Amino acid sequence: MADPALHYINGELVGSAASGTATDPATGAPIGTFADGGADDAAAAVAAARAAFDRTEWSRDRALRHRVLLQMADLLEQRSGAFIEALARENGKTLAEAGFEISLTIPKLRYYAALTLTEAGRAAEVAPGLIQRSVPQAAGVAGVIVPWNSPVVLAVRSFAPALAAGCTVAMKLPAQTGLVNGMLHQLLADTPDLPAGVVNSVTESGSALAELLVASPDVDVISYTGSTQVGRIIMAGAAARLKRVSLELGGKSPMIVFPDADLDVVVPTLTAAVTTFAGQFCMTGSRILAHADIADELASRLVASLSAVTVGPGTDPASQMGAMIDAANAARVDATVQAALDDGSATALLRGGQRAGTAFYEPSLLAVGDVTAPIVQHEVFGPVATFETFTDEDDAVARANATDYGLAASIWSRDVDVPARVGRRLEAGTVWTNAWAVVTDFFEEGGFKQSGVGRLNGVAALGEFQEIKTYVQAYA
Numbered sequence: 001m002a003d004p005a006l007h008y009i010n011g012e013l014v015g016s017a018a019s020g021t022a023t024d025p026a027t028g029a030p031i032g033t034f035a036d037g038g039a040d041d042a043a044a045a046v047a048a049a050r051a052a053f054d055r056t057e058w059s060r061d062r063a064l065r066h067r068v069l070l071q072m073a074d075l076l077e078q079r080s081g082a083f084i085e086a087l088a089r090e091n092g093k094t095l096a097e098a099g100f101e102i103s104l105t106i107p108k109l110r111y112y113a114a115l116t117l118t119e120a121g122r123a124a125e126v127a128p129g130l131i132q133r134s135v136p137q138a139a140g141v142a143g144v145i146v147p148w149n150s151p152v153v154l155a156v157r158s159f160a161p162a163l164a165a166g167c168t169v170a171m172k173l174p175a176q177t178g179l180v181n182g183m184l185h186q187l188l189a190d191t192p193d194l195p196a197g198v199v200n201s202v203t204e205s206g207s208a209l210a211e212l213l214v215a216s217p218d219v220d221v222i223s224y225t226g227s228t229q230v231g232r233i234i235m236a237g238a239a240a241r242l243k244r245v246s247l248e249l250g251g252k253s254p255m256i257v258f259p260d261a262d263l264d265v266v267v268p269t270l271t272a273a274v275t276t277f278a279g280q281f282c283m284t285g286s287r288i289l290a291h292a293d294i295a296d297e298l299a300s301r302l303v304a305s306l307s308a309v310t311v312g313p314g315t316d317p318a319s320q321m322g323a324m325i326d327a328a329n330a331a332r333v334d335a336t337v338q339a340a341l342d343d344g345s346a347t348a349l350l351r352g353g354q355r356a357g358t359a360f361y362e363p364s365l366l367a368v369g370d371v372t373a374p375i376v377q378h379e380v381f382g383p384v385a386t387f388e389t390f391t392d393e394d395d396a397v398a399r400a401n402a403t404d405y406g407l408a409a410s411i412w413s414r415d416v417d418v419p420a421r422v423g424r425r426l427e428a429g430t431v432w433t434n435a436w437a438v439v440t441d442f443f444e445e446g447g448f449k450q451s452g453v454g455r456l457n458g459v460a461a462l463g464e465f466q467e468i469k470t471y472v473q474a475y476a
Contacts, residue, residue, distance in 0.1 A: 007185060042213075046170045056198070072188075080099075095317060098314065136165070143169075143219040143223070148175075162223065245454070251408060258396075309362075376403065397426065406429060410433075
C-alpha cells in the first residue's frame with residue numbers, strides 16, 4: 001500500500017501521530033492510509049496561519065494572491081483526471097459526477113483570482129475639507145470546515161474567496177476522503193508562489209481542529225458547510241468571542257410542478273435531483289410537489305424513471321448512481337424510510353432500500369400528505385424524495401415553506417407569470433425555474449432560515465472574509 005496521504009502545514013507536507021484507513025464505498029475494501037490529525041496538528045495549523053497573516057505581505061499583495069489562485073487552477077486542471085478517478089473511488093461518486101465536481105472547481109479559483117484585482121472601496125468629500133473613504137480589508141485567519149460529500153469544490157468554495165480577500169486559512173478536511181485530501185495537499189505544496197503558512201490543511205476524523213477553529217482567538221472567521229445541527233453548535237461556540245460565521249447548512253428543496261409543465265423535461269431532471277451524489281447533496285430535490293391535475297401521471301413516470309436508475313460502483317462507466325459514503329449511512333437512510341412507513345406518515349410509491357450490508361441504496365419515493373411528518377421536516381441526505389399534491393399557488397407556497405429549511409427551490413411551469421409570482425414568495429436562497437442545481441461562480445449561494453448564514457460564490461463571498469474600515473481625513 002502507498003505511503004499515507006499527508007497534511008499540509010506551514011508550507012510542508014507532514015504526517016501525524018495517528019493514521020486512518022481509506023476505503024472504497026462500493027466494496028468496503030481498504031484502498032490506502034492517511035495521516036489523521038489531532039490536537040497538535042490543529043494547533044500547528046492555526047499558529048502557522050496566524051503568523052502568515054501577521055508577518056507577511058499576503059493580505060496587501062493583490063498581485064501575489066491573483067497569481068497563486070491562478071497557479072492552483074492550472075495545477076488542478078492538469079491533474080483533473082487523477083482527481084476524478086480518486087473521487088469516484090473514495091467518495092463513491094460516478095465518474096461523471098466526479099468530473100462535474102472538478103469542472104466546477106477550476107473556474108472558481110480563476111474567478112476569485114480575477115476578483116483580487118477588481119475590488120474597490122468608496123470615497124467622498126462629505127463636507128468642505130473633510131474626506132471619508134471606506135476600504136475593505138482582510139478579516140484575518142479564516143477557519144474552514146469542509147464536508148465529505150464534495151470535498152474538493154466545497155473546500156475551494158470557502159478558501160478561494162478567503163484567499164482573494166487577503167485572509168490566511170486553517171482548514172479541516174474530512175477523514176472519509178483522506179486520499180483525495182492528500183492530493184489537494186500535494187497540489188498546495190506544488191503551487192510555486194504560495195507562501196508558507198497562508199494555507200494550512202489537516203485531515204481529521206475527530207473534532208480537535210474544528211473545535212480549535214471555533215474557540216481560538218487567533219481565528220477571526222469561520223466558514224462551515226454541513227448539517228444544520230452542527231451549524232448551530234458552531235454558531236453557539238463562536239458567540240463567545242462574537243466571531244463571524246458563514247454557514248451553508250441543510251436543505252429540503254421543494255420541486256414544484258405546475259400542470260402546464262413539460263413532463264418530458266421534468267421527469268429526468270427530478271430523477272437526477274434525487275439521485276445525484278446518491279442524494280448526499282444539500283440541494284437534493286428531496287420534496288416533489290405536484291399539482292393535483294398531473295400528480296398521478298408525474299408519480300407514475302417518476303417511479304418508472306427512478307426504478308430504471310443503474311446503481312453501481314462509481315468507477316463503472318455504466319453506473320448512473322454510485323454508492324453512498326458508507327454502509328452505515330445507507331442503513332441510516334433505510335431506517336428513516338422504514339420509520340415513515342411504519343408510523344403511517346408516508347406510503348411507498350417506490351420502496352428502494354439498502355443492498356444488504358453495502359453502501360448501495362436504491363432510490364425511494366414516498367407519498368406524504370402531512371407536511372409536519374418527520375420525513376418532510378428532516379433532511380434525509382440520501383436518494384429519497386417525498387411526493388406531495390397541491391391544489392393552487394397558495395397551497396404550493398404554504399407547503400414549500402413549511403419546513404425550517406430554505407436553501408433552494410425549483411418551479412416548473414411554461415407560464416411566464418407563475419414562476420415570478422411563486423418564486424417571490426418562496427423562503428429560499430436560490431429559486432430555479434424549469435431547472436435544478438444551476439450554480440455559477442458569478443452569483444451568490446446560501447440559505448434562508450435554518451439553511452444557513454451568509455453567502456458563498458459571487459462578489460458577496462469576499463465580504464464574508466473582510467472587515468470594512470472607514471478613514472476620515474480633515475484638510476485645513
